[in-house]
Amino acid sequence: MAQDIKELLKNNQNNEQETMPKGHEKRFLTRLDNTFPEADAPISKRWYWLSIAASIVVVLGIGYTMIFSSDKPIENTVAETTNKELQTEKTLGDVSPDLKKIEDYYLASINYELSKVKVTSENKALFDGYIVRLEALNQEYKKLSEELTKNGPNEFTVNALINNLKMRLNLLYRLKDQLETLSNNSQKTI
Incomplete structure (x- = not known):
């Protein structure tokens, strides 16, 4: 009942040579292209303009936040932070x-x-x-x-x-x- 795997594989290789049918690769690639179209398909003009508009809104939002979120100038904030760090109690x-x-x-x-x-x-x-x-x-x-x-x-x-x-x-x-x-x-x- 128990067979040596090496002998079994040697006998199988000698007896049968399996090959793919002719034209199999061509049929497979055609079917693959039909199922999954190329990723490089052009984006429609509508989505292109929407993505540009969204980018502009994000840039304007970040700019507004940076400019108007703090009443203090950045230099004063940095100086205050540095002074606080220097004032920490030593142990x-x-x-x-x-x-x-x-x-x-x-x-x-x-x-x-x-x-x-x-x-x-x-x-x-x-x-x-x-x-x-x-x-x-x-x-x-x-x-x-x-x-x-x-x-x-x-x-x-x-x-x-x-x-x-x-x-x-x-x-x-x-x-x-x-x-x-x-x-x-x-x-x-x-």
Whole structure:
């Protein structure tokens, strides 16, 4: 039942030589031309003029938008954009890659500790007090970042930024400890 394919093909080639009937190619090309006319057929004059009119409308629309969309001259817009780019606040990461690692570590730790805090009706007042303190430290951090941007990096500003991050993290650790103490006290009274 199983036959070697190579032998089967050799025997088949020797026995039969298949050829196309005479005139087959000519009939095929004629039929193909009748079914699919040439793509280079001329566009009718009506469609030609409509395509030109549509192109003119598009060009006029783009020109109108570019000229009348902005009341400010282009030069002023470019200057304002450049000034805004120069005014962006610098962070510790802009000073050095090592300081960026420190900043990322503290910010990730702060966010992680904050996400672990579970606020209940019993500890909401305590939590809100700590959030107010964290917000004050965050505002101070923004002021220090502005100072870093204005005056450039110096030892005092960099140390103050790192100390601010440390204080925020320590504040969250204290909050976590006080919440655990509050939770343990409430469980003992029950």
